[in-house]
Amino acid sequence: MERRYPVPWRTASAGRGGGMGGQARCALVFGGSGPIGRRVCARLVARGWRVTAVSRAPGLASAGVEWRRGTLPAAGAGEGFDAIVSCGPLDLFSRWYADTPAGAARVVAFGSTSLHVKRDSSDPSERDVAARLADAEARVAAAARARGAAATLLRPTLVYGAGGDRSLSRVAALARRHGFFVLPHDARGLRQPVHVDDLADAALAALERLAVDVRAYDLPGGEALAYREMVARVLASLRPPVRLWVLPGALFGLAAALARRLGAHDAGAAVLARMREDLAFDAAPARRDLGYAPRGFRPEAGMFEPPQAGSTPR
Ligand SMILES: NC(=O)c1ccc[n+]([C@@H]2O[C@H](COP(=O)([O-])OP(=O)(O)OC[C@H]3O[C@@H](n4cnc5c(N)ncnc54)[C@H](OP(=O)(O)O)[C@@H]3O)[C@@H](O)[C@H]2O)c1
Known part of the structure; x- marks a missing residue:
């Protein structure tokens, strides 16, 4: 699903430095310490960008990364950069970007396919998440348009690959703690887990596009597989591997409710029901415009460990 915002076409500027005269281009990265942000920072540095990363804790x-402490949405100046990348909470970033002078720096901001998935959820708090994501995208688009800046909104599906994510790394942590993992037999909704490095490549491709426009892309992974199969591959990748127990739906519902009461997990009814729903998105627009070519889902145990100090992202 691609959304286009009407933006008058403008000539792309080379930006400050712009790779000319040997001067490095400068990027301001929000959320540079998160799973996606770490890989984006590493890619930028590898391509010769000077990176200023902003987060609440260093x-x-x-x-090649200079850290600046800041708390969105009041996170300091935005002038003097060729590019601004948001890899943290989109809602807060959009408020900073709308309220802070930032020139015509190219903007790449990560949102989420939750915008589509949670729009019609039975859970009001999930519908609120979807609405806030949509509002945030619209705010970034309007502010970019007003400045004549290019903006690319990237919506990943379920992210894995760098540890510390709130989905498969949590599944892996729960499985390690209890020595098993439980799913209902009909947890067969399609998923397209996407690797952080493919997202970082998409962000870099968006920064290097010549077109000055405002676009949004869904970024699914390169393979669609059933929820049950996705979890089974994660559990098989752990060292030692962890066993998956598949229960009849009603029994699973009782076990999940009891486990929630005991504090073993915090997944609500809407989250559990979604295991049966297909959440599949089209990568074709991103493939066409960003050369996006995500990998299939081949998890390894290290992908679900918390990040280590001094570890070098691939
Ligand atoms: N991970 C996923 O499964 C997934 C899936 C789809 C979409 N996304 C989207 O992709 C983007 C990146 O996700 P992510 O999981 O890599 O990271 P994240 O957990 O959304 O954000 C973490 C980063 O943002 C910084 N941050 C958080 N609150 C902040 C604040 N108030 N002010 C300044 N910095 C703040 C954190 O550092 P500090 O805590 O030190 O401030 C950290 O660097 C987000 O927009 C997310 O919604 C993620």
Whole structure:
């Protein structure tokens, strides 16, 4: 699903430095210490960008990245950069971007396919998440348009690959703690888990596009598989591997409710029901415009560990 915002076409500027005269281009990255942000920072540095990363706590030391402490939505100045990348909470970033002078720097901001998935959820708090994501995208689009800046909104599906994510790394942590993992037999909704490195490549491709426009892309992974199969592959990748128990739906419902009461997990009814729903998105627009070519789902145990100090992202 691609959304286009009407933006008058403008000539792309080379930006400050712009790779000319040997001067490095400068990027301001929000959320640089998160799972996606760490890989984006590493890619930028590898391509010769000077990176200023903003977060509330300083991130892990990383060559070529200067850390700035800031709390969105009041996170300091935005002028003097060729690019601004948001890898943290989109809602807060959109408020900072709308309220802070930032020139015509190219903007790449990560949102989420939750915008589609949770729009009609039975859970009001999930519908609120979807509405806030949609509002945030619209705010970024309007502010970019007013400045004549290019903006690309990237919506990943379920992210894995760098540890510390709130989905498969949590599944892995629960499975390690209890020595098993339980799913209902009909947890067969389609999923397209997407690797952080494919997202970082998409962000870099968006920064290097010549077109000055405002676009949004869904970014699914390169393979669609049943929820049950996705979890089974994660459990099989752990060292030692963890066993998956498949229960009849009614029995699973009782077990999940009891486990929630005991504090073993915090997944609500809407989350559990979604295991049966297909959540599949079209990568074709991103493939066409960003050369997006996500990998299939081949998990390895290290992908679900918390990040280590000094570890070098691939
Ligand atoms: N991970 C997923 O499964 C997934 C799936 C789909 C979409 N997304 C989207 O992709 C983006 C990145 O996700 P992510 O999981 O890599 O990271 P995240 O957990 O959304 O954000 C973490 C980063 O944002 C910083 N941050 C959080 N609150 C902040 C604040 N108030 N002010 C300044 N910095 C703040 C954190 O550092 P500090 O805590 O030190 O401030 C950290 O660097 C988000 O927009 C997310 O919604 C993620």
